Amino acid sequence: MTLDPPPGPAGLVGALDLPAKVSLLTGAGMFTLAAEESIGLAALRLSDGPTGVRGLRFSGGRTAALLPNATLLASSWSEEVAAEAGGLLAEEARARSVHVVLGPTVNLHRSVLGGRLFEAYSEDPYLTGRLAAAYVRGLQEQGVGACLKHLVANESETDRHTVDSVVDEATLREVYLLPFEIAVADADPWTVMAAYNRVNGVACTEHDALLNGVVKGEWGWAGLVVSDWWATRTTAPSANGGLDLVMPGPVGPWGDALVAAVTAGEVAEDVVDDHLRRLLRLARRVGALGPPREGSREDPPAPDSAVRRGQLTRLAAQGMTVLRNERGTLPLSRGATVALVGRHAAETVDMGGGSAQVTPPYQVSVAEGLTALLGPAVTVVDGVEVRSRPVPARFGSVLHPGTGGPGVQATLLRADGAVVEERHAAAASTVVGVDDDLPEPAELVRLRARVPQGGRLQLGALGVGRWELRVAGREVARFELRLTGSDVGEAVLRPPARTVDADVADGDLVAATVDLRGAPGPGRDGRTTGAGLFGLVARPATRDPAEVLREAAGAARAADVAVVVVGLTEEQETESADKTTIALPGGQDDLVRAVAAAARRTVVVVNAATPVLMPWRDEVDAVLWAGLPGQEGGHAVAAALLGDIEPAGRLVTTFPAADGAAPAWSVTPVEGRLVYGEGPFLGHRGHHAGRAPAPAFWFGAGLGYATWDYADARVVPGPDVPGVAVTVTNTGDRPSREVVQVYLHPADPRQPVRLAGWSAVTAGPGESVPVEVATDARMWRRWDADAGGWARLPVSGRLLVARGLGDVRATLALDDGG
Structure with a gap:
């Protein structure tokens, strides 16, 4: 691999003293790097991005196009699709002045219990590496840096900050490092992210043998290694171990401590210089050093434009996978009447939880998409409850009391009631104290919204603190929510919640106010109180399951074909938590069986990014695996069901036939260690070798039409x-x-x-x-x-x-x- 010449004029690194050099090697904020005018270095901006370019704020930023999730894109088995996704993200990044998109995720689907698998391509290292390289090329051809993550053996979320992944050397090389190696060799990503976990006893952020020995040494890679957020634990070991940039900032384990370590001889200044050269090389590549890069000749399509709608519908639909299709049930006839059943039909889940979330301009449900094509031939029937944890009100289900637009009015206040900041939170939630720049700390947060359609509703809030909930001015509840564990990241990624059922009239104003004083959360220094995600819950109250099943069976009996939409939610497919089962949550299996027993023909659409058990699969006529299809999800599912776009996907993960029936299963460390005991026989490799029972559906399966x-x-x-x-x-x-x-x-x-x-x-x-x-x-x-x-x-x-x-x-x- 040919290394770039030093960026800018010779002596850039030598022009800075040690404190100035070190100051550039920790972030200036949550997603920004510091500028240095004396050498012509502008501030760099990073953004999460596997499924959309969120920007510099965890929530409340500009709307962004929401792409299908990584497994759905990967199911096309197409480098052209991966490159197109990278190019789309590059257009969005450039429009937001973002220099680096934190993706793709190239960890593998080792155990199907992994909560974050929806962000990663597949269980196969070769397929993953090839698709990742194409995605990287799509991004970087437009001058936007890609970031391979998370190096390495970072396939589950349980105890993710402390877990020691124990992997033998051959398996590490042949399997878990291979997608990184392929992407580096074939596409030269400009950054790589070091993971939270340890590998064989050594933290990834200070793993000299991996970072210096393999990635920078054997592979000859010239890019920048950045830590996962708050992953760096040490000063000298991480600096010597190959880490180049600590995120976020400005507080971290380097800074003055690294200057002192150099002065004490624990870290050579040449090591700091190499880190800085790599940072400056990145800055030059993305246009933040030297002459500014040219802007786009024309503005990219807006996230809600016709161009994006068509593109995102096609990308999602063509990756969907037909797993069963008896009697030519699919594609559906346009002359048929359809009973569309299930909570996921009306509340389609289009993205996973955690840092991959963005604020899209809208999200199309399957009910909306199929009704748009078939009109009154579609009868929509609600399904059983699918959640055990409340979530913020779905887009459009509550309205800002001032503008009438979707979302809530979020007011940040001092304890005396003085307003610190007003926000319009379209997603019915907002993050406080993490990535905002408030003139003074907020001590109270008030969320207000009108409910356009009343009835018996489940109302509540999520976020750490003491809450008061009111409807039309009357108090309906007071409660206090606390963290359930020691990980302060829970306050943003999985905040606690509580709800009550209440009768609400059409147009009633719902207000929830939280007192943040004394509430812990993940602030900029990792210790700030009152930081986290806060949201308003407003949705129909849970109904009697027996009544729901009777209603669904009746609708199915009256239609030519029943389409049942089932799946997972961001409770199961999320950063920061793993699954305990791959069974569908709630009574969804009962719902499918009730419909199948009553319907002439039954199609099941699975709205999930990762495998689920299908104990009813021989009782239904067709199964379409739809992934997490992004903002155009309902349009894409409708196009696939009707054959307007062929769902020609192939599975990227083996579907086990039962819980535990896989070569690798447990994601729970024992005494801090997670042993990759299956070696290279993960997924289809282990099933084929007889190390696990025959699966329900094999890797690579897919019928098309x-x-x-x-x-x-x-x-x-x-x-x-x-x-x-x-x-x-x-x-x-x-x-x-x-x-x-x-x-x-x-x-x-x-x-x-x-x-x-x-x-x-x-x-x-x-x-x-x-x-x-x-x-x-x-x-x-x-x-x-x-x-x-x-x-x-x-x-x-x-x-x-x-x-x-x-x-x-x-x-x-x-x-x-x-």
């Missing part, structure tokens, strides 16, 4: 390793996209099967297409721990040509002459 024949498969020589040639024929009655997958099954039983290449083709009905699939030499090697290097696998064993690992269409023998 056509059937396919494979013929004339053969091994073909490649420049380094062999590939495969095969002819595929669309035997269906619609144009369709096929993903031809090639897996290497080594002869050595200690080596797992692995995806080695894939290629996608589109063909019309009856059309035959020749396909060649190259395999990647990086998948034909193993790590020799004794020799400390890579060893080539022999050309032996078999190549499997498949429509998913559970549908192998050809098995090709290999030998050393192949």
Whole structure:
């Protein structure tokens, strides 16, 4: 890899004294880096971004386009899709003067219990690395930096700040470092994020062997290593261990402490200089050092523009995956009457929880999307309760009392009632004391909104502090909410909540006021009181489940087809918490069975980013896995159900048949250690080797809307390793996209099967297409721990040509002459 020359005029680093150098190596704020006028360095701006460019505030910033989640994008098995997503985010970043987008997430789906898997592409390191490289190229071609995260073995959330991931060296190299290696080699991301956890006893933010030895040394990477937020624990060990930038700031473990460590000889000044050179290289690449980068020649499409609506609908729908389709139930006929059932139909979950959240201009439900295409042929019926924790009022369900627009009026106050700041919180929640710049601390927060449609409602609030809740001026509740654990990040990512049921008239004003004094939260110094996320809860009260099931069955019986939308919520798919089961929450399984027993035909749409159990799958006619589809989610699901856009996705995660029926399951550390005992046999690799029962659905599975024949498969020589040639024929009655997958099954039983290449083709009905699939030499090697290097696998064993690992269409023998 060729390193860039030093950014700007020679001697930039030498022009600064030690305190000035060090001051640039900790953030200036939550998402900003300090400027240094003396060398022409402007302030850099970073933003969370796997599914949208939120900007410099955790909440309350500008609206941003909300993309489909990473697993849904990855289900297209398309580098073009990944690059398009990166390019879209780059356009949004440039419009917001953001220099670095914190993504993509390239951790793997090791255990399906991982709460944050929705941000990551897949369980497979090769698929993940290829897609990540394309995403990086899409971002950086427009001068916006990408940030690979989270290095490394950061596949679960339980005790994430302290957990020690115990991984043998071969598995670490062959599996968990591989997507980082591929993305670095193929796309040269400008930053990489060091994770919270430890690896084999050493914190990732000070892991010299990984950061200096592998990433900067063996890979020859010239970029910047940034810490995850508040992840850095030490001064000299992290500075010497390869970390370049501590976030957030301005307070942190470096600063004066790092200056003192250099003065004491614990850290060489050359080490600080290298960190700064890398920072300045990044600044030059993104246009914050030297001549400013050119602005966009024209403004990008607005998040709610027709261009974005069409683009985001297509990106979501084409990644959706047909898992079952009996009797040609899908696509739906436009002449059919439809009973649309389920809480997820009306309250479709379009994004996961935590730092991946953005404020979109709107979110389209499946009910809205299907009704827009079929009109009165659709009857919408509510489903069973799907949540155990309250969430802020859904967009549009409450209105600002002054403007009448969606959201709440959030007023930040002093204890004497003087106003500190007024906000319009479209998401019905706001973050205080974390990333805002208030003239003085807020001691009270008042949330006010009108409820356009009254009735028996569940009202309440979330956020740490002492609350008072009023409706139309009358007090309905007082309560105090406290953190449930020692992690102050809970105040933002999973704040406590409480609700009461109350009768509310149309247009009533609901007001919730919280006293922040004495409430802990994650302020800028990690100790500030009164900081966190605060929100207003307002939604229909929970109904009797038996009544809901009777109503759903009645609607299904009266329609030509029933569509039941089930899924997970941000309680399960979120940063900061893992799942304990992959069963659907609430009584959703009962709802599906009640509908299936009554309906002529039943389609189930699964609104979840990660695997769920489907004990009813043989009782329904069709299953469409829809992921977390972003702001156009309802339009995308409707387009997929009707076949306007083919849902040609392929699974990126193996769906276990039962809880625990997977090669890796537990995400709970034992005495602080989480042992990756399955080694390289995670996911489909372990199932294929017989280390776990046969799954419900295999990695790579997906039916699309056509059937396919494979013929004339053969091994073909490649420049380094062999590939495969095969002819595929669309035997269906619609144009369709096929993903031809090639897996290497080594002869050595200690080596797992692995995806080695894939290629996608589109063909019309009856059309035959020749396909060649190259395999990647990086998948034909193993790590020799004794020799400390890579060893080539022999050309032996078999190549499997498949429509998913559970549908192998050809098995090709290999030998050393192949």
